[in-house]
Amino acid sequence: xxxxxxxxxLKNLGSEKWAVHLKARELIAAGSEVIELTIGEPDMPPxxxxxxxxxxxxxxxxxxxxxxxxxSNLLLKLKQKYVKVxxxxxxxxxILCFPGTQTALYATMRSLVExxxxxxxGDPLYATYExxxxxxGATMVPVPLRREYNFIxxxxxxxxxxTPRTKVVxxxxxxxxxxxxxxxxxxxxxxxxxxxxxxxxxxxxxxxDLIFExxxxxxxxxxxxxxxxxxxxxxxxxxxxxxxRSGWAVGPREFCIKTLPLSETMLFGSQPFIADxxxxxxxxxxxxxxxxxIAYERRAKLICHNLQSVEHINPLMPNAGMFILIDIEKTNxxxxxxxxxxxxxxxxxxxxxxxxxHQARSFIRMSLTVxxxxxLKACNRISLFIKNLK
Ligand SMILES: Cc1ncc(COP(=O)(O)O)c(C=O)c1O
Numbered sequence: 001x002x003x004x005x006x007x008x009x010l011k012n013l014g015s016e017k018w019a020v021h022l023k024a025r026e027l028i029a030a031g032s033e034v035i036e037l038t039i040g041e042p043d044m045p046p047x048x049x050x051x052x053x054x055x056x057x058x059x060x061x062x063x064x065x066x067x068x069x070x071x072s073n074l075l076l077k078l079k080q081k082y083v084k085v086x087x088x089x090x091x092x093x094x095i096l097c098f099p100g101t102q103t104a105l106y107a108t109m110r111s112l113v114e115x116x117x118x119x120x121x122g123d124p125l126y127a128t129y130e131x132x133x134x135x136x137g138a139t140m141v142p143v144p145l146r147r148e149y150n151f152i153x154x155x156x157x158x159x160x161x162x163t164p165r166t167k168v169v170x171x172x173x174x175x176x177x178x179x180x181x182x183x184x185x186x187x188x189x190x191x192x193x194x195x196x197x198x199x200x201x202x203x204x205x206x207x208x209d210l211i212f213e214x215x216x217x218x219x220x221x222x223x224x225x226x227x228x229x230x231x232x233x234x235x236x237x238x239x240x241x242x243x244x245r246s247g248w249a250v251g252p253r254e255f256c257i258k259t260l261p262l263s264e265t266m267l268f269g270s271q272p273f274i275a276d277x278x279x280x281x282x283x284x285x286x287x288x289x290x291x292x293x294i295a296y297e298r299r300a301k302l303i304c305h306n307l308q309s310v311e312h313i314n315p316l317m318p319n320a321g322m323f324i325l326i327d328i329e330k331t332n333x334x335x336x337x338x339x340x341x342x343x344x345x346x347x348x349x350x351x352x353x354x355x356x357x358h359q360a361r362s363f364i365r366m367s368l369t370v371x372x373x374x375x376l377k378a379c380n381r382i383s384l385f386i387k388n389l390k
Contacts, residue, residue: 006135013131017355020339024349034347035378037366040176040322042240044288044295046281050239053280057273066269068260070097070248074275077282082250085218087226093253096263099245099270101206104232105132107266108249109168111259112200112230113138118165122153123357126176126204133170141166144359147316151178155189162193168200174207174216177325177356177365179300179318181214184221191224201229206247209238209289212297213319220250230255237322239281240288246270246278292322296368299375300324303366306379310386322368325353329362331389339364345388346381 015022021038028034045051069075075092083090098104105128113119115137121129123142133140143161145151153171173182194201201219208216219225234247249259303324304315314327328338335352342348342364351367353360366378 009134010131013128013134017127020343020349020352024343027343027347032347034343034349035370035374035381036349037370037375037378038349038351040237040367041242041369042237042288042292042322043369043371044240044291046239046241046244047286047288050241050277050281054244054273054277057276062272062276064272066272066275068096068264068267068269069256070095070270071272071275071279073279074282077279078248078250081282082220082231086220086250087223088220088252090250091253094250094256096249096256096259097270097275098232098247098249098263099267099274100236100242100247101204101232101234102128102132102247103245103266104234104247104249105129105170105202105204106135107259107263108202108230108232108251109133109136109138109170111255111262112136112202113167116165117167118163120158120161120166120169122151122171122175124151124175124177124353124360124363125170125357126172127355129170138167139165142357142359145175145178145180146359150319151175151180152182152186153190155193158190158193162197162199166197166199168202169194170202170204171219172204172206174211174320176207176321177323177351177353177360177363178316179321179323179325181211181319182217183214184217187217187219187222187225191219191222194228195224199228201225203229203231205231205233206237207321208233209286210293210296210322211320212293212300227252235278235281237292238286238289240292241281244274244277246274296322299368299372302372302375303368303379306376307382310383312386312389313382316363323365324368325360325363325365326350327362328364331386333389335361335364342382342385346385348378348381348385 117138122145230251236242312330339352351365353363
């Protein structure tokens with residue numbers, strides 16, 4: 001039977017990247033004592049009253065169709081959030097609600113690029129970005145985020161990657177998997193290139209609330225960048241609520257007008273009871289994000305403390321997020337060999353760095369979303385693994 005080329009274009013981007021994770025889940029289901037440090041799922045529940053609000057809302061009959069843009073109470077809360085940040089005026093017309101950042105990114109990319117266009121992405125990159133770009137028909141152009149610059153995009157690297165086909169630069173700060181955070185100055189350094197080349201900036205801000213070191217800065221606050229920026233985000237990380245699938249895109253009014261029919265075609269609106277819960281979540285500071293921030297920073301330090309004296313590997317303390325990268329270059333193993341061997345020999349599941357781009361190929365990524373005790377146990381198993389390599 002006939003299939004569209006998109007099925008081929010995305011063929012190796014889905015489960016291939018998560019093969020170690022999927023194997024680990026299989027082993028766990030069969031009773032094995034695998035320590036799973038692969039994906040970034042918050043290990044804390046959402047605040048109780050957010051769940052109560054969902055139930056209350058469903059019981060109150062908020063189970064019908066919504067409209068394509070989003071429920072008015074949620075649009076109001078999002079307007080209040082972004083009005084404080086943005087250098088362009090923000091009204092409800094600058095916002096579109098989606099089930100999570102992932103769909104917001106998908107719709108945004110579909111709306112901005114197509115075959116023949118190029119999208120520049122900082123490498124290392126979040127694992128689904130390549131699929132999102134390829135699904136639109138555009139070509140992904142990775143630009144290195146160099147370790148010597150703390151994985152922050154440099155203007156000279158960006159400039160080299162721009163061609164007449166470039167339409168969008170996709171950035172993610174705080175960054176997964178490196179945990180780097182772009183400052184106001186970092187955005188200032190690259191702003192001119194966006195104007196000169198008439199580029200869009202798609203800014204994935206899903207880890208905004210999980211910064212240990214440094215301050216969050218959105219390109220929406222920069223006067224040159226704001227008119228050409230689309231922010232995508234959600235409550236998945238900030239409120240430990242990934243399963244609720246509640247996110248949004250914020251951008252220029254024209255972008256929203258152009259993208260709304262696409263969103264309506266994809267979704268026919270999202271769930272009013274999820275909107276009610278999200279509106280409540282955004283009406284106050286997130287207590288759970290403070291707890292996660294404290295725990296993830298402590299756990300990253302714990303890993304650094306326990307692994308920095310282990311020969312041939314080097315943990316890199318992140319400034320934000322849910323992950324830590326470990327440099328494994330000196331083991332002379334590829335990241336994929338390292339991850340599979342570690343799983344098979346010591347029952348510790350980590351992500352091979354190359355799931356996050358070429359620049360991450362000499363790293364493994366460990367998730368910080370398990371209790372300290374278990375992380376310590378994982379560190380001991382990793383030390384033993386390295387000893388046995390000799
Ligand atoms: C950088 C980044 N963007 C987007 C997502 C997906 O977020 P959501 O659950 O809002 O779709 C993730 C999830 O891990 C992520 O790390």
